[in-house]
Amino acid sequence: MPVKAIEWLGDKVRILDQTRLPHEEVYLELSYYQDIASAITELKIRGAPAIGVAAAYGVALGALEIKAKSRDDFLEKLRGVSQTLADTRPTARNMFRAIDRMQQLAQAGENIEQIKTALVNEAIKIHNEEAEATRKLSQLGAELIEDSSTILTHCNTGALATAGYGTALGVIKQAREQGKKLKVLATETRPLLQGARITAWELKKAGIPFALITDSMAGYFISRGEVNCVIVGADRIAANGDTANKIGTYTLAVLAKEHGIPFYVAAPTTTIDLSLASGTQIPIEQRSPEEVTHIQGISIAPEGIEAANPAFDITPHRYITAIITENGIIREPYIERLKRSNPQ
C-alpha cells in the first residue's frame, strides 16, 4: 500500500507529518483550516501538488466551520479562510490555483449549505484529479527513461509531495514498473533534506536501487559520465517554460547542459502559470536563516551570523529538454505549447 500524504476523513484531514521522516511515521488529524495553514508553513506537508490538495481541503474545512448570517457573510468569511491559506507559501502555483477554484465555486453557489457540500466535493475532486494527473504524467514520462539508466533527481517528488503518484519520482517509479533497470542518485537537498529524509525513504520502500549524495556531488557524477539524465519536479512554471523548483535545481540544469544530458521537468498542468510571462516574475520564498544554520535543531555554524535561505531558484526554459505533464510531453517552443496544453 502506498503511503498517503493526505486523506479526507469527512470532517477532518489526516496527513503524514513529513518533518518527522524518515525515523518516525507520525500521522496528524487536522480539524481546522488554521492547522492546515500551519502544516503547510512548517512543511509538515510539502511539495507543490500536495500543498494544492491540502489548501483545497483547508478551504473546505474552513467553510464547514463558518457560522454566517447570510450568503454574503459566508463568502466574506470564506475569503478570510482562503487568504490565510494563500499566505502560507508564495512560490508553488498549485496552491493558488486550488484556492481560486474553491473560491470560484463558492461564488457560484446558491446557499450556504449547498456551497459547503460543493466545496467538500470539489476538494476531493481536486485531490483525485491531481492524483490522476501525476499517474498519467508518470506513465508518459517513463517513455523518456532509457533502460539501464542512472537518473539524478533532486528534492522529493514522490507520493508524499504530490498526494498522488509523484512527478519526477513518479516517472522513475513508472519506468521501473515497466521493467527498466535503473539506478537513482538522490540529492540530499539542503537545507531541509527532503532528498535524504523523504526521497530515500520512498525509494527504499519502492525497492529501487539508489545512492544518496550531497547536493555538491552532482557535478562529480555528471562529469564522470555516470548520469544519463536529470529529472526534477516544479513549483511553478511560467508561460515561457521557465521553472521555479527547489533551490539547487538551476545548478543541476547548468551541469546537465554542460555535459549534454537531458534535463526533464515533471509537473501536472496545475503547476503552470500562464499569467507570468517568464521566471523572473515568480516570487521566491525566503525562509528562516535558522534552516541553514541548524540541522534538525543542532547548530552547525557560529552564533549570530547572517545566512541566506532562498527556498527555490529559477531554471530558464532553454535549459529544459522537456516538460512532462499529464497532457503530454512538451518541448520548445514552450510558449505556444504550454498554452495549448493548458487552457486556463
Added chain:
Amino acid sequence: MPVKAIEWLGDKVRILDQTRLPHEEVYLELSYYQDIASAITELKIRGAPAIGVAAAYGVALGALEIKAKSRDDFLEKLRGVSQTLADTRPTARNMFRAIDRMQQLAQAGENIEQIKTALVNEAIKIHNEEAEATRKLSQLGAELIEDSSTILTHCNTGALATAGYGTALGVIKQAREQGKKLKVLATETRPLLQGARITAWELKKAGIPFALITDSMAGYFISRGEVNCVIVGADRIAANGDTANKIGTYTLAVLAKEHGIPFYVAAPTTTIDLSLASGTQIPIEQRSPEEVTHIQGISIAPEGIEAANPAFDITPHRYITAIITENGIIREPYIERLKRSNPQ
C-alpha cells in the same frame, strides 16, 4: 592574534581540533606520530597545506621516538613512520611532498642524532615556508579582487587550513586589509560543513561581512548577477592545471563559466604535482557513507541505505581563470607556466 592550526612545542605538536569548531576551541597535544596520523584521517587537522605541515611534524615526532641499532635500522623504521602518515589521505599533494622532503633529508644524513635534529628543523622550515607562501600568494591574489565585490568561496581555506595565512580565504583577507569593500558568500560545504563551521568562524573573527549559504544556493546567487568572482583552494594541481579540490568545486567552476565570472584557484606551489599530466590521474579519496547519512552524529536518512562520499572533484583547467601561487599568478597555457613557476 590569529588562531594557530598547528604549533611545534619542542617534543610534541599542539593542534586546534577543527572537528569541534565552531562551538568549542579545543587544543590537542600530540606526542606520537600515530596521533598525528589519526588527527589527519579524522580531519582534526585538515586543508592541504596544513596536513603537509602536520605530516612533516609527524615524521619528526616519529624520528624522535625511534630506537635504532644502526643508521640503516633507523631509516627503515622512519620509512614505516612515513608510510603510516602517507596512508592517511590520498588526494592532497602537499602532504606527500612534505613526507618526501623529510625522507630525502633523512637519507642524506650521516648519523641518527644528526638526522633527528635535522628532521625537526626541516619540519619547522616546511611550516615556515608554507606560512610564508600563503602570505605571499594572498598578497598577489588580492590584486585580482575588485573593490565592492561579492566573492563566493567554498570549504575552508584560511589560517586553519594552511597552518599559515590562508589560500582562497587568505586572498580575501588581504583584499580586505588593502581597504577593499567586500562581501563573502561562504558555502557550508557538505558533508563535513567546513564552510559553516570553520570559514564562518574565521570570517566572523576577521570582521569580514558574509552570508552562509548551502552548496545548492551558489547557482541562485550567481545567476542573479550577485557574485563577482569565485575563489577556492586546491588539494592537488596536475601539470596541465586541472585541480582537485573539495567536492562541489567543479560545480562552482561550471556556474562561473556559464555566467562569465572569474574562477580563481589559490594554492602554494607545494600543491602542484608536475608528475601527473592531468586531473584524471589524481586519486580521489572516498570517505565513509556515514558522513553523508549523518550530520554531527544525527541520522538524517533511513537506516541501511547506500550513500556515496567522494571527498574531492576535479576542475579541468579550461574552467580556471588563474591559479594564484606565491611565485605569481598563473594563467593559460598552464602546462608551461606551472612548470616554470615550480621547478620540482
